[in-house]
Amino acid sequence: MDTLISRFADHLALAGRSSHTMAAYQADLALLAAILQPAPLHAADANELRRALAKLHAQGLGGRTLARRLSSWRRFFDWLQKNGLRDDNPASGLRAPKRDKLLPKALPVDSTAALLDRIEGSDALEVRDRAIFELIYSCGLRLSEAVALNLDDVDFADQLLRIHGKGNKMRLAPIGAQAIACLKTWLEHREAESGETALFIARHGRRLGGRQIENRLRGWAIRTGASQHVHPHMLRHSFASHMLQSSGDLRAVQELLGHANLSSTQIYTALDFQHLAKVYDNAHPRARKGIKPDEDS
Template identity: 50%
Template sequence: MSGTPAVSDVPDELGRPVTDFIRHLASEKRHSPRTCDSYQRDLLRLAGWLAGSGQLAWQRVTNHDLRRYVATLSRAGLSGRSIARHLSATRRFYQFLLRERLATDNPALDIRAPKTGRRLPRVADVDQLSYLLDSPPEDPLEVRDLCMFELMYSSGLRLAELASLDVDTVDLRSGEVRVVGKGAKQRLLPVGRKAVASIRAWLPQRAGLANDGEKALFVSQRGERLSHRSIQARLSRWGITRGADQKLHPHLLRHSFASHMLESSGDLRAVQELLGHADIATTQVYTHLDFQHLARVYDQSHPRARRDSYHGKTNDENTSGQ
């Protein structure tokens, strides 16, 4: 399947309602530009497919049409999760069309994405993270980088949450940071001792870089708020120069925070609150990670679980029938 078309590349009968819907999301629902872009991208991909199939009216799209589209997405290699996102956007779009009397039913209501195995997030080893974060910075920008990574791992921040921090959102005296997460929900998070020390080291360096009036906690050499892409690139660079055995990225630090907290505390509800998850089912993926760790320890340690190195069987299996 070809890439997502632009609005101008799809027939006006299909493109104009999508444009109106995106305007509705932005102005009435107050969705973020990123969310609006995601909806538009998914719907324009569907519009392009419909146009290629000769279907030029949203109100005539059927349940069968959308099932064929889901099959097309699956053959193109999209995961079940990505297809579910496409279907969610389509259902939401048809709710809008029904409200505007541009459709008489919602053909996407009873269509479900194909199931795919749930991928567990990768996490970094505690000792390796400690080694990487204990590596001393060599210049002012690395002082900033270390501060960002310490804070991300200390408080389990998302990339967008870290990038949006202002100087006044951090209280060093109480060791707390105020973040705005998904859905514009605020939460107050603890900041660890190491991260507090890193922030104290960064603030004097920031004062020499930040433009007048700049509120951002983390700024670039130009004195402006650091972009998401720059944070990702600097974290990857840190891992390469410090000899990490896996690629470092912001979500790896967040996953590692969650897994290490759960492994130590066993308190799923507390980890849910710290991560800012609306649904505890999202947090429960980390219980699978924790169980994998416990299972490995069990297999290696329990006398009735250890594998016989020669036969590849448990001790019980080797003695059965004797």
């Protein structure tokens, strides 16, 4: 059986697969072979594969991992079938357990405020950084949307921001007072090359890139003592979560985020529920474990 797995790995190599991918396929197939013993791997039927999935699931493997392993198995049996080593693919009709839904990571309200308030200084780059991150959090911007902003996208009179979203869709978002103040301070420091229209520019006077923004936020998070890795999209997630916690208006949050489908916004309701559940667990007298009934009751 090791010979078949090796031949399959050679096939993947000829197809241009990376060494990492080949190693993953081989590990997935070796695991299946160990589960099926003493039955041979190449002769497995759909029921045996289904039992193998159930066994791995019972051992605690999540839906995403099981889906990847099943994909490896399916690819292997497809190769066997195409090379005349069996008549069918027993994995073709199988489905892994539902994948775990990955919730976006959001900062608590107080942690967000602490991070932003500690980004300070008179240096132009520090002033710029504060303005960028305040604006991303204030308007729920994607990183690409922050990078694409031009000077004329900011309406200071009405405190509105014109955002160039996905698919060239334009939307308007209100700008909070804190972000407005930081933007005005930044514009006093902004020194761009002639003809540059970007709202946020780098030291050389040209439009600031997304990677630079990510690096600057990571550096600020470390300097201000953040307990986790912070990236720009986390500020967008925090905006959505905090808005939903305060307003409960899913449709409004959808419009502010620029989501085409409400389903994209609904994931934040899970974050909102987590917040409520945490409050409940901390506050309700009978929610905490280990509470004993009164002895005289």
